[in-house]
Amino acid sequence: MNTVALSGAARNNTGTKSAAQLRRAKRVPCVLYGGGNTVHFSVEEAALRKVVFTADVNSIELDIDGNKTLAMVHQKQFHPVGDNVIHVDFMELKEDREARVRLAVRLVGQAPGVREGGKLNQTMRKVTVKGLPARIPAHLDVDVSGLKLNQTIHVSDLKLDGLTVLENETDVVATLKMPKKVEEAATAAAAPGAAPAAGTPAAGAKPAADAKAAEAKPAAKK
Numbered sequence: 094m095n096t097v098a099l100s101g102a103a104r105n106n107t108g109t110k111s112a113a114q115l116r117r118a119k120r121v122p123c124v125l126y127g128g129g130n131t132v133h134f135s136v137e138e139a140a141l142r143k144v145v146f147t148a149d150v151n152s153i154e155l156d157i158d159g160n161k162t163l164a165m166v167h168q169k170q171f172h173p174v175g176d177n178v179i180h181v182d183f184m185e186l187k188e189d190r191e192a193r194v195r196l197a198v199r200l201v202g203q204a205p206g207v208r209e210g211g212k213l214n215q216t217m218r219k220v221t222v223k224g225l226p227a228r229i230p231a232h233l234d235v236d237v238s239g240l241k242l243n244q245t246i247h248v249s250d251l252k253l254d255g256l257t258v259l260e261n262e263t264d265v266v267a268t269l270k271m272p273k274k275v276e277e278a279a280t281a282a283a284a285p286g287a288a289p290a291a292g293t294p295a296a297g298a299k300p301a302a303d304a305k306a307a308e309a310k311p312a313a314k315k
Contacts, residue, residue, distance in 0.1 A: 097143060163185070
C-alpha cells in the first residue's frame with residue numbers, strides 16, 4: 094500500500110451540533126477504531142479528498158495532535174445531494190495483525206482474443222482479501238495478455254502472494270467472448286438451408302423477366 098500523511102485535531106464534543114459546526118468550518122468529523130480506545134477527531138475536508146476519492150487502498154499515517162497512528166479508511170459517508178464528505182471511520186493497522194480490505198481490480202495487458210474479434214468483459218470490479226498490511230497492495234492488477242477467445246478468468250486464477258481471498262473461487266473476474274450479434278450472424282450464415290440474400294432468386298424459381306414475358310404472349314388462335 095501507499096502511505097499518505099494526514100493531520101487531525103482531537104474532538105472534545107461528539108454530538109450532532111458539534112459535527113454540524115465542524116462541517117460549516119470545512120472540517121470532517123472522524124473516528125479511529127481498532128486501538129485501545131476509540132478516538133474522535135476532525136480533519137480538513139480538502140485534505141481528506143486524497144484518501145477518500147480514490148479506488149486504491151492506502152495506509153494512512155494519522156497525526157492527531159502529535160500522536161501518530163497507522164490506519165486505513167474503513168467507511169465513508171457523503172452528503173446525500175452532493176459529493177461532500179460528511180464522516181469517515183478509520184481502522185488502526187498493526188504490522189502483526191491481518192486486515193480485511195476490498196481491492197480494486199484492474200485488467201492489464203492486451204488479450205489476443207480481442208484481436209480475433211472478441212469482447213473483453215470485466216464482471217468483478219473489487220475483490221475482498223485478508224492479510225498483513227505489508228502484503229496488501231494499493232490495487233490488484235490482473236494480467237489478461239494470455240486470454241484467448243472464449244476463455245475466462247476466475248477468482249481461483251488470481252495470484253495473491255501472502256493474501257487470503259474471501260470470495261468464491263468459481264466467481265468470474267473477466268471473460269472474453271465473441272459479441273452476441275456477431276456470433277448469431279455467423280451461426281445463421283453457416284446453417285444449412287439458410288434463406289438466400291435479398292434479390293437472389295431461390296433455386297428452381299423462374300426469373301421475373303421470363304414470367305412477365307409469358308403473361309404478355311397472346312393466346313393462340315383457334
